[in-house]
Amino acid sequence: MPNITITAFERSPDRGKGLARDMRVRWALEEVGQPYEARLLSFDAMKKPAHLARNPFGQIPTYEEGDLVLFESGAIVFHIAERHAGLLPDDPDARARAVAWMFAALNTVEPPIFERDMVRILERDEPWFERRLAALEENIRKRLGELSASLGEADWLESEFSAGDLLMVTVLRRLHGSGILEDYPNLLAYVARAEARPAYQRAFADQLAVFTAASGGR
């Protein structure tokens, strides 16, 4: 039996498109070849004491390994990257830069992209909807322009694939279907390059299988 257990949605709100944050942890574990078990939680169960003891904010994913209980997908991916080869460069300076991209993905690039999804769900009928969406998309494009300029013709943000790319790609994927990413061809190719990795594909299939099983599908 695997000695790593993560938590994930019992019924993923994204219908298995890999946008739930357990995807980041599944992908990281596949990159380093560590088996794991997924404990599936209902929205009710996420707010119960047993889960709040794992994550005070009642969110997924969490990570359990022996006595260690972790929360926050960024911290879990970093923990996996620190313990196993393949997600952080060996050179200390290059490693620190990869960590900077991890924080940039979650603290600089993700907020307006995540907020756009929330606004599209929660504020669609509000009188300000169109203007809010336009303002958010302007912020998103500003960040994508800067990211695109920094990536240039390179395959990855630093010289080799790292946990920084893993997190950045999970953030950018949230723009699939928006038409926005298409204006930055090098970012579109960057996301496709990451999605073609065998570890990504295994993780994607596993989180999709939860949804198709839950929905009684094939």
Add this chain to the structure above:
Amino acid sequence: MPNITITAFERSPDRGKGLARDMRVRWALEEVGQPYEARLLSFDAMKKPAHLARNPFGQIPTYEEGDLVLFESGAIVFHIAERHAGLLPDDPDARARAVAWMFAALNTVEPPIFERDMVRILERDEPWFERRLAALEENIRKRLGELSASLGEADWLESEFSAGDLLMVTVLRRLHGSGILEDYPNLLAYVARAEARPAYQRAFADQLAVFTAASGGR
């Protein structure tokens, strides 16, 4: 001469209240006793190639030490914490938990608090202002309630002060003057406990001195 150089605003938009993100880096460097030099940048200079080479998103702070150039305040604080004793526990599991609180501060607690400040500056004259603010404050209170329950009667988020507390406190300080923090007495005491640390006070004085000098003194 110190061999660490950080960047900060030449004219801080918060008028020296310690809300600019260089405060996090100054505080971390004071906690571990490392001298540094601050290079002050105008808003124009932040968008010039010389600074974009340090930070692709044209933000402060950045961190230079020999050949290493870092961006993202979270990543810089982590780098300092990794290289010097005092900001991360020695025990590997406790260290991983402290890193989880770093990500929680920046990715779960900060977004609605930072957004509230932006809305108060940019959307004050919009017809939706009051409702937007109320919705954000509801999100903020949800997170503060969860954080307050998790902290309980403890002094710090884990057993000793860590980089997780340092980042969390810089996030919560943004609520000073809102009246919101006052509804969570243990969080208010937690912030005051951190602000009383000598390292915090040295860092605060140094970032305030930039503003008083720039504004022609008091």
